[in-house]
Amino acid sequence: MTPLQRHRCMSHIRSNDTKPEMIVRKWLWHEGFRYRLHVKSLHGTPDIVLRKIKTVIFINGCFWHGHKEGECFRMPKSNTEFWENKIQRNRERDTLNYMRLKSQGWTVLVVWECQLNKKNRTQTLQALSMRLSKIILERNTVKSCYQYGEEEPQQLIAAEDVSPYNKQR
Numbered sequence: 001m002t003p004l005q006r007h008r009c010m011s012h013i014r015s016n017d018t019k020p021e022m023i024v025r026k027w028l029w030h031e032g033f034r035y036r037l038h039v040k041s042l043h044g045t046p047d048i049v050l051r052k053i054k055t056v057i058f059i060n061g062c063f064w065h066g067h068k069e070g071e072c073f074r075m076p077k078s079n080t081e082f083w084e085n086k087i088q089r090n091r092e093r094d095t096l097n098y099m100r101l102k103s104q105g106w107t108v109l110v111v112w113e114c115q116l117n118k119k120n121r122t123q124t125l126q127a128l129s130m131r132l133s134k135i136i137l138e139r140n141t142v143k144s145c146y147q148y149g150e151e152e153p154q155q156l157i158a159a160e161d162v163s164p165y166n167k168q169r
């Protein structure tokens with residue numbers, strides 16, 4: 001990368017409203033999903049947080065987060081070791097953040113920059129909507145069971161096993 005290219009790259013990534021993220025945000029809003037942005041209280045400051053369905057979405061740049069080297073990005077020819085270490089550290093930090101979030105019950109979704117290029121964009125966004133709709137459906141199913149005050153099916157079966165009929169026989 002030339003210094004100018006690197007500068008562009010850095011300023012692009014530092015901004016909170018990077019283009020790939022805007023694509024996802026606009027799409028989700030249009031699809032009726034409501035979310036919060038860059039929630040600092042959560043590990044890794046997720047880009048998009050859908051609190052109601054306990055789901056976070058990270059929109060990751062392929063270079064900084066070390067997606068597929070050679071396919072998505074090329075390691076810079078100068079300062080190669082520096083960049084390799086940097087990207088490696090970013091990847092490790094990402095993995096740790098995802099693990100922590102998952103252990104707190106969050107569903108973690110990652111959308112890569114390359115999945116939002118013109119060729120893949122429509123498919124990626126539709127898949128994302130479907131995934132989120134499925135999560136909403138699953139959560140609502142669980143919730144409605146509790147709302148009607150019903151016991152979980154497993155508990156009902158267990159209760160039958162110790163019913164008075166056994167004693168009468």
Ligand SMILES: [Zn+2]
Nearest residue numbers: 062067072114
């Ligand atoms: Zn990529």
